[in-house]
Amino acid sequence: MRLLANLALQNLGRRKARSLLLIAAVAIGSGVVFTGATLMRSIDDSMAVGFTRLGADMMVVPEGALTNITAALLTVEPTDLVLDADVLAKARIASVARAAPQKIARVEHSGIGSHHELVDLIGIDPALDFTIQPWLREKLGRELQAGDVILGAGRDAPLGSQLLIFGKPHVVYGKLGRTGVGTHERGVFMSFATLETLAASMPQRPAVLAPGKVTGFLIELAPGATSLQARFAILSAVKGAKVVTGDSSLSGIRQGLAALLKGILALMVLMFASMAVMVSVLFSAIVTERRAELGLLKAIGASGAQLIGVMVVEAVIATGVGGVLGVTLGVLVMRLYERSLVYYLDNIGVPFVWLDLPHTVAFAAAAILLAAAIGAVGALYPAWQASRRDAYDLVRGEG
Amino acid sequence: MFACRQVGKSYRTERGVVNAVAGIDLDVPAGRFAAIIGRSGSGKSTLMAMIGGLSRPSAGTIEVGGTDVWRLSETALAAFRNEKIGYVFQFASLLPTLRLIDNVALPAMLGRRQSTAATYTRASGLLDRMGLGGYLDAYPSEISAGEQRRAAIARALINDPALLLADEPTSDLDEQTEIEIMDELLAVNRELGTTLVLVTHNLALAEQAEQIVHIANGAIVA
Incomplete structure (x- = not known):
């Protein structure tokens, strides 16, 4: 009333x-x-x-690659240095449970964003990846396939829409949730196959896009293994590599x-x-x-x-x-x-x-x-x- | 209009049980002006409160218009007070945060028996009748004690009650205002046929009543 x-x-x-x-x-x-x-x-x-570093306990990158602790928490930084894609598989390190390879190419004039915008094209192996796909906030109702891309939360395009990269049409398969890490927020993710196909359209082909090469690996330790054990095992088995771990006090x-x-x-x-x-x-x-x-x-x-x-x-x-x-x-x-x-x-x-x-x-x-x-x-x-x-x-x- | 049978009211205190009202039988026919007189503390206001459904008796029955008041549920009793009884208290009883017209309209708005527009039209008419037509939007603090008492009479009449209970309505007013307030109450009784019960210790006022009930120590003595 x-x-x-x-x-x-x-x-x-x-x-x-x-x-x-x-x-x-x-x-x-x-x-x-x-x-x-x-x-x-x-x-x-x-x-x-x-x-939790998106599930990764440590990272293996080429020796000499620039890293910083912020990026090391989550991502492989773009670099011209590369590792062989099968180097960890050959080493068969017991303290490593999973290793997710990534290729990162920082490119210009890709057609994404403004003309001079630097864009990180990040290649993953969908079968091995355990750090990117868990962050998919939305996706198409099917598996990731050749020609698909996943956008970081900082990029905006409708699901299923077409995205031209170096003039080649790609389908926006999914979008990541907010991670707070720049590489991921602005990155464009795709399978190795899609990235390698795209490399043919690039005016300058980055070294990392050579077949059989990767920028680095994100590592998940085997149960019971310590990062120290894994570090020594990797360094002794893989020449020219650097192992980056976060601060254990974290x-x-x-x-x-x-x-x-x-x-x-x-x-x-x-x-x-x-x-x-x-x-x-x-x-x-x-x-x-x-x-x-x-x-x-x-x-x-x-x-x-x-x-x-x-x-x-x-x-x-x-x-x-x-x-x-x-x-x-x-x-x-x-x-x-x-x-x-x-x-x-x-x-x-x-x-x-x-x-x-x-x-x-x-x-x-x-x-x-x-x-x-x-x-x-x-x-x-x-x-x-x-x-x-x-x-x-x-x-x-x-x- | 109402009938009291062996009505009593007792309170428990640290010194024991106090009988404020004891074994009162009283009949007041419809349309009559009755005065209840007695000294302070004699139990006259308590008796009026029990008749008006404000205070539950410890003993006896009270029928108003054929309704056994204290057998009603709380909700029915609230509706009964709203519809059948009008009160004028011995103190300034207007709500200070509401305008005069809102104060007068409030009982009708609580009862929700007529539209807001009709209620406010009637409230305006009643205030006009009480000589307060120019103060519809005034707040209680902006008018005199006598005007506040007249507004309280207007509020008591808003639902056209069958029984108007006035508990020492002129106790703190000057002689001239006292006469004006009594004239208003008598006019209501005579012109509208509303049963009026006036509680007072002023014999001069009581002498105007058709029925005088004298109470002392909680019992009727004359």
């Missing part, structure tokens, strides 16, 4: 300082929860990307972060619970203060449900507005976060993947709804108690 809603709204305006403090408290609480939940998911995704950090995130989640639940108690205590005081008014409403014919409705609507408006402000505050905080901590993480080689927009919006809506629900739950009991009292006792300020 509009008049009762209006009454609830006007009541909030009567005690401006108290209403503003309530809104501020809820805003801080819901802001912390929204920001915490968004960052938790982002950190979780980032850990999946950065710390897995420790990951485990520590996972525990921390669970702790943060528990704190957030406690924070919401304490907010509900706070709102309930506050509305108990408000009900006591307004006994005469509530009694009057009851005397003129307001039902118990209508009395409860007035109090609950008032609480929901206050906490809902607090929720909206909290989410806004959270967005601002995350902008600061992006400029400081994310920059720092990027610098130390840990890519940070922000939660995507639909999920962020869903989290924001959930935080606002939860804040409003806390208002409803918090006000419900004191309002219900008031609705059960004798109207006369309420009118006289008793009961």
